[in-house]
Amino acid sequence: MLCIALPATGLCADGVYTYTEADGTIVYTNVQPSGRKARKLQGTFSAAPAKSAEVVIPRAKTDLGEFNRMIDVAATRYRIPRALVRAIMHAESNFNPMALSNKGASGLMQLMPGTAQEMYVKDIFGVRDNIEGGTRYLRVLANTFEGNMVKMIAAYNAGPEAVRKHGGKVPPYAETQAYVKKVLGLYRQYKVQLQGEAPPEAAQAQAEAPGGAAAAGN
Numbered sequence: 516m517l518c519i520a521l522p523a524t525g526l527c528a529d530g531v532y533t534y535t536e537a538d539g540t541i542v543y544t545n546v547q548p549s550g551r552k553a554r555k556l557q558g559t560f561s562a563a564p565a566k567s568a569e570v571v572i573p574r575a576k577t578d579l580g581e582f583n584r585m586i587d588v589a590a591t592r593y594r595i596p597r598a599l600v601r602a603i604m605h606a607e608s609n610f611n612p613m614a615l616s617n618k619g620a621s622g623l624m625q626l627m628p629g630t631a632q633e634m635y636v637k638d639i640f641g642v643r644d645n646i647e648g649g650t651r652y653l654r655v656l657a658n659t660f661e662g663n664m665v666k667m668i669a670a671y672n673a674g675p676e677a678v679r680k681h682g683g684k685v686p687p688y689a690e691t692q693a694y695v696k697k698v699l700g701l702y703r704q705y706k707v708q709l710q711g712e713a714p715p716e717a718a719q720a721q722a723e724a725p726g727g728a729a730a731a732g733n
Contacts, residue, residue, distance in 0.1 A: 570696045573605065575704035582610060582623070585643050589650035595657065598709050599664065600650050602701035603671060606694065612642050624649025668698045 547553065579586070579601065586604070590597040607625035608614035615621050619628060622645035631639045634655075636648035653667060659675055660666035660683075669685040670678045672694040677686040685695050 570693045570700075572697050572700035572704075573609075575601070575701060575708055576605065576610065577708065579610065582642065582646070585646045586650075589646050592647075593650050593654035595650050595653045596702075596706070598702050598705035599653065599698075600646070601705045602698045603649065603653065603668070604646070605701050605705075606698045612645070613640060621645075622649075624652075626652070664702075665695060665699070668695050 547555075582604070586597055586600050589595075590600045604610060604623050607620075608623050610623065612623050614623070614625060616625060620626060621628070621631070621639045623642060624645055626634070626636060626639055626645060626648055628639065630652055631645075631648050634648035634651045636644045638644045639648075653671065656667040656670050656675065660670065660678070663683075665685065666678050666683060669691055673686045673688060673691045677688075677691075678684070681687065685692055
C-alpha cells in the first residue's frame, strides 16, 4: 500500500507539493521540501482539517482484464486520459461492476441514477454502458472546468456546483479532499504504467467511427 503523509491542519490553497520516498511512499505536503526534488501540484485545495492524517492509496492494478479495451475505447472517444479513467474506476468501485453505494451510486464508475440518465446510460450495471457513461461525464467536467484535473476529480465526487460554490477549490469536505488525493495518486501510478503506449488500433478506430464524438455537451 502507498500512504500519503499530510499535515494535521490540512492543505492550504497557496501550494501543495508531492514527492516519492525511496520505499515508494508518495508524500503530499503544504511545506516546500528542502534537499529533495518535489513537484508542485496544479489546482488549489481548500484549507480544511481532515479526519485522518493519512490518505491510503492502493497500488495500481497491472491487469484489468476485459475492462482494458472498453476503457481504451471510451477514453479515446471522449479524449480523457486512460490513466484518469482507470484511477476514477479504481477509487470508486475497485473494479466491481455490481458496486452499489448507500447513496445509490452504481457500477464500476459509481454513477448516480440522474447522471447515468443524462449520460445516456441504458444499463447502469452494464460494464460497457457504465464505463461509457462515466467517461462521458468526465468529458463534461473537463469542458466545464477547462481541463483542470483537480477540479474535475473534485466535481466527480462532490458535484460541479460544490466546486463552483467554493470558488473553484476542492470543497472543504473531508471525503472529497481525501478522494482527490487518492485519485491523483492512482492516476500517477496508472500514467507510469501506460507511458509510451498508444491506444490500441481497435479502440482508436471504434472511437473515431460515426457516432464516436470526442466531446460531450455541458
